[in-house]
Amino acid sequence: MKFSNGFNIFWIIYFLFFAIGLPLILHYAGDHHQSDFEMTNTSVSKAFILLGVGTALWFIVFIYYIKKFLVNLALKKNGTIVLNVVGLLLLIALAAGILFYAYINESRGYGWRYLYFWHPYIFIPGSFIFYSVLFFDITKSLFSKFKANP
Template sequence: MKFMIIFWAVYILFFCIPFPIFIYMMTSEGTGEPRNSLAVSYGYLGFSLIIWGYILVYFTNILFIKTFKEKNTIQSILRNGTPREAKIMNYKLLKYIPESNINVIQIILSFANLRNVQIEQEMMFHDIKPQEKRFDEGNTVKVLLNPNTSESPYFILAGQQTQFNSSGMVLRLIFLVLMIAYVAGLYYYFYTTESYDFGWRFLTFMHPIIFSGVMILIFVLIFQFILGKFFKNKKDEQLLFTGRNAEAHIISVTQTGLTVNDQPQIMFQVSFKDFRGTEHIAVYKKIVSLLKLSSIPIHGTIEIMYDENQPAKIMIPKGI
């Protein structure tokens, strides 16, 4: 896993940093004449500043601001969280770290959500006291639910401690400093070597000052698109913690034609009554494993969870 992360990081960096510069050096005519009018050149300059500004703000947010926000959220949950008793339904040892006698474990907890609906949720963390066997299957632990479900995490273990990984934070800081140095170096180097007293009139779209930023921006947008799919799953998780449950009648179950890693997306159309007795019809789409296709119910009833303020928002929490 680490090898693949390093490989893709190097691959992306190659196409974002040395590749645009290499292409420019190979194709540049090296003329001392201005390549654009003053207005066009300042347009390109402004465009490049917008791109690099967005990229630097994005990385600052991802690497630092979100981390500090998440820590503050956890501290807020420790102070104001809604307590629940949770039963451990499943325990799985993922990794043992002998140097520090720590287990990396994955457990499935069963507890009541903010609407007192029983739910199950998976959790992975480091068990620093494995000898106490606190998280064996069948045991109970205390959890705290986040009252503000617009922020994650939605729950934590009572007494959970948070601290920054100092080496990880240093690496993040080094990366951001190198990124800023790279951007500043681009502007300084090419301005001093290509301006020829004409200012920024050497800029073109394929110039490394612009094209390098465009390449990085493309990868950032791709990452945000992938992250958007992840946040879609987060919305389901949010509904899991705030929703009410209901028994829904299955109207239809069809394939949408979309597949992800050869796994089909299934669309469920159901009807149900909310806690006020009002009937609703809603649609829910979900990627389903090929191994589970034969077990998907196509008629009868199914348990769902819905948003009491927007009943059209539903999810199917179990069994599929």
């Protein structure tokens, strides 16, 4: 394995931990659930706006993933396309799983009012977008100057 491949794998795992793992750990291990008082004082319109924001962010992540990993690889004819499709399906399952699990365990009969801005359903795709732009786009443009072109 080349050094650059190992380096890329390290950064992808690092990125996934901070984009997905850390928000889940902080939310569920830190017991940052909304109390009954907070949920009764949250308006239905705010809850649906947060649900819409989270869903829109997840769709942006899906589109970015498809553009970055599926379309580009299909043009290069790399067949690793199966692994990338599995990755996309896992990403979709993560989004649906977080929403389903949180609704069952956190709503306590208040509907979507358990959502708040720092909830993992909203924070994970936001951090995913932030880290994707930071790690993959900005650093790629910065270090492309130093990469030797044959």
